[in-house]
Structure formats: C-alpha cells, structure tokens
Amino acid sequence: MIIVGAGKAGARAVIGLREHGWQSEITLIGEETLPPYDRPPLSKASITEETEPSPVLLLDEDTIKSLGATWIGGSAVVSIDRANNQVRLGDGRIIGYGKLLLATGAKPRQLSCPGAARAMLLRDFADTLALRAAFVPGATVAIVGGGFIGLELAASATKRGASVTVIEALPRVLMRGVTEEIAAAVAARHAAAGVKILIDSKVERIDADCVLLTDGRRIAAQVVVAGIGAAPAISLAEEAGLDLDNGIACDAMMRTSDPDIYAAGDCCSFPHAVFGGKRLRLEAWRSAQDQAAVAAENMTGGNRVFEAVPWFWSDQFELTLQIAGEPSNGNRIVKRPLKDGAFILCHLDDAGTLVGASGIGPGNTIARDIRLCELLIGKRAKPDEAALTDPAFQLRTLLK
Amino acid sequence: MAQWIAACSAGDIDEEDVMRFDHGGRTFALYRSPDDKYYATDGLCTHEKVHLADGLVMDNIIECPKHNGRFDYRSGAAKGAPVCVDLKTYPVRIEAGKVMIDIG
Numbered sequence: 001m002i003i004v005g006a007g008k009a010g011a012r013a014v015i016g017l018r019e020h021g022w023q024s025e026i027t028l029i030g031e032e033t034l035p036p037y038d039r040p041p042l043s044k045a046s047i048t049e050e051t052e053p054s055p056v057l058l059l060d061e062d063t064i065k066s067l068g069a070t071w072i073g074g075s076a077v078v079s080i081d082r083a084n085n086q087v088r089l090g091d092g093r094i095i096g097y098g099k100l101l102l103a104t105g106a107k108p109r110q111l112s113c114p115g116a117a118r119a120m121l122l123r124d125f126a127d128t129l130a131l132r133a134a135f136v137p138g139a140t141v142a143i144v145g146g147g148f149i150g151l152e153l154a155a156s157a158t159k160r161g162a163s164v165t166v167i168e169a170l171p172r173v174l175m176r177g178v179t180e181e182i183a184a185a186v187a188a189r190h191a192a193a194g195v196k197i198l199i200d201s202k203v204e205r206i207d208a209d210c211v212l213l214t215d216g217r218r219i220a221a222q223v224v225v226a227g228i229g230a231a232p233a234i235s236l237a238e239e240a241g242l243d244l245d246n247g248i249a250c251d252a253m254m255r256t257s258d259p260d261i262y263a264a265g266d267c268c269s270f271p272h273a274v275f276g277g278k279r280l281r282l283e284a285w286r287s288a289q290d291q292a293a294v295a296a297e298n299m300t301g302g303n304r305v306f307e308a309v310p311w312f313w314s315d316q317f318e319l320t321l322q323i324a325g326e327p328s329n330g331n332r333i334v335k336r337p338l339k340d341g342a343f344i345l346c347h348l349d350d351a352g353t354l355v356g357a358s359g360i361g362p363g364n365t366i367a368r369d370i371r372l373c374e375l376l377i378g379k380r381a382k383p384d385e386a387a388l389t390d391p392a393f394q395l396r397t398l399l400k
Numbered sequence: 401m402a403q404w405i406a407a408c409s410a411g412d413i414d415e416e417d418v419m420r421f422d423h424g425g426r427t428f429a430l431y432r433s434p435d436d437k438y439y440a441t442d443g444l445c446t447h448e449k450v451h452l453a454d455g456l457v458m459d460n461i462i463e464c465p466k467h468n469g470r471f472d473y474r475s476g477a478a479k480g481a482p483v484c485v486d487l488k489t490y491p492v493r494i495e496a497g498k499v500m501i502d503i504g
Contacts (some may be wrong), residue, residue, distance in 0.1 A: 072420065285469065286467070311468075363454070364455075364465040367454050367455065367465030371463065372463070396456075
C-alpha cells in the first residue's frame, strides 16, 4: 500500500489500513519534511500563541514506526505508472503498490495581478511561521479574500497587534460559505476589533507599500496575504490519465477510475449518498479524516460507501462558526436561537428534510445542537419546525 | 489521598447528559448515564483542551464539541482518531442526593 500525501487524510489512512487488518507494507510519502501535522491551527493558534509554535503532529516518526509503516518525507511523487502499479519519486526511486491512495490535498490559489509575488499564502507550517513573523504590532496588513482563511488570518493578525484590511471582491464576506445573517455577524465582530472590510473591491496591482484597487483606492500594506481559495492538487492524477471532475473523480467508495487507486481529502470529488448522489469536493478537516477511513477500509477489501455528513468549523476571535450538511440543498431556513447571542440556521428542502445546519456563537455554544443536526441530517429527518425554533426543546429527542 | 467533595445535586444532570464542574482551579466533567449511574472525568479533551461539557453524550460516549473526539466516560478510554490519549476518571458516589467526586 502506498499513500501519497501526508496530511490529515494520509495520516488517517495509515491508521485505517491497520485497523482493517492490513499487515503488510505501508509507505507514506509526503512532500514536506515534517511528518503529518494538523493544519487547522496554522491560521489561528500557531500564529497567535505567545511562545514559538511547534507543529501539532498527527503521527510522529515513532508512531509511524510502531504502526509498521515507512515514512518518506521531503519527497514528491513525480509519476504513476499504472500499467506496472509503480510510483516514481523525484530522486528516481521506484516503488510498487498493490493499492495506491492519493491524498495530495489542495494548493492555495495565487493572485494573477502585477506584484502578486509579494502576496503571502498559507498552506503549510513554514507559511505560518512567515505570517507570524510578518504580523507584528503596528504592521499594516492587507488580506485579499474575505473567505474563511482570509478572515481567520485577519483575526489572528489583529490579535498580534497588526492593522488589518480585508479586501473582498464580492458584495459581502463568506459569500460562498454561509448565509447573509451569519456573514453579517462575522463582519460585525471583525469591525468591532478594528478590522476594515472592503467589499466590492478588486485588486488592480500590488505595489511595494500598498495594494492598489481597480477604483483607484490605495490600501497601505507592508504585508499582503492572498486567501482566495484553493485548487485540488491533481497534476499527478491528471498525468496518469485518471478521470477528473472538480478534483480527482471518485465513486462513493473513494475509488478513482483505476480500481487500484483511491483518493481522499481536498484533492477529490465524490457523489454523496446522503444528498442524492450530488458530487461534492470538501475542503475540510473532518471530511479528509472520514474519507481516508472509508478509502482505507475499501483498499483492504471493504465495500463501504462514504456517507458521513460534511462538517466544518471556523474560529474567529471568540466566535466559532460551524456548518453541517449541505445548506445549499435547502430552500427554506428556520432559525434556532441559543444563549449568548448564538444561533443556528436549519436548512430544509421542499420535502421538509433537514439538509444543512449553520450556526455561529461564542466558544462552543452551538456545538452540541449542530452535532445533533448533523445526526438528524444523516437520518434524512423531517423535524417539526416548532421544535427547531424552540431553544428549550431538546433536539436529541428527535433522534430516538 | 481521597478528597471527596460535593459537586452538585443528583438532579442537576439529566440522564444521558454531562455537566461542567470547576473546583480549585481544575475543571471536571460529570456524567449521568442512560442507566442512571454517575461518572466523572477531567473536564478538558486530551486533544485540544476543549471543555467536554459542551459536547454530546450518547450512551456511554462523550463527544468533544470541537473535533468529535470520542471517549467512554466510564473508563476514560479514547475511542479513536482524532483522540488517542485517554481521559482521567474520578470516583463518584451519591450521598444524600449530592454527587460526590473524589478529586484527591
């Protein structure tokens, strides 16, 4: 078994293969020299914590050894020879596989305007150290992109004392991610912390000391960061001739178009059983973990369909936002108010089936009810609206 | 050394639920199982120091509210990724309607 990509999915797959009884060789190959580490802290705690951060390892080298796996770090797989079931590494090494898992993740998109080279990106731990060093008290920071990464970095830079402007091309922040009501709560929190959010604003070019917008405004910026989304890392799969469809195309069991090759995590799309086979590509920590677990089971002879309900979170200042399911499949929203100003929006489809839940609140105020909504979504439940809107009503009773 | 303290009234925790209890700079999670027994563990998840009392109890499992790390709250046993370090547990007994926990 070979796993290409040593992020969350790759690490989970190593464990999954052993959990499902695979006793022979496992080789985990990663481009970074660090063994698998957790990425969620990279935009948050690793930037804001007072002491110099260390990567939060998912598997350290001793654990990998104790799992009987071989770790090859700092190495890129440059090609897959599907006819002979082999991968070739950058240093010329050739390794054979019975089954191969592609967990190559996603790469941040880069700006294309003049001066784009000055824009910092965030994907790995080294990027985090660079951002941490740049976010110093009084520094002017322009963040291009008002999505989750951009806003988390805006909060982290603000906590470090920088003066932050977020530049968003669309009419509001989190346009693709959440409803207007949640986006407004996020934007208000940022504004209260002194973050300037510019909407409907497009970047013309990046100069040495500022970002010039298409309408002529100049945004002072000693530091420029681009948070404009990520693209699935598909070059290896593409060259190998695997089917692609918004990432590496998988079936519901995480198999690619080659029966010996599977994929998991940010790099792939698959039809989701809970949402009528709608093809999704999920860039989320837990989905990477869940997909890898399914892929590992099936690589060892299993027949499991992926049906974990998507779940996602973002932390900004003291607020946590969480999304479960597929809110865009809904066409009606029912609001569930919770304590401390927190609330959850329940997304229902025509038939009254709960298909998504999205919420925001301080700390973990929404966590339990979002989790219960996630379970209800997985059961394709049609909950009573009055129950959803009544904060005193215990959602768990709907599961019984 | 045993150090029994009264944490709350038995009725303060619903069946199949969890409650946070802070004492002397420490934080604990108290559970009442579906079969009406009481348990106590450390209050913070071993993964990222999140208060477990904000999580969901299902049967004998507590799920961390942050990343769904799962523990059997009776034994403290971690039930798989992302958690791999067990929770510390504490003896509990009910005395005159009070939930007593031995934090010694």
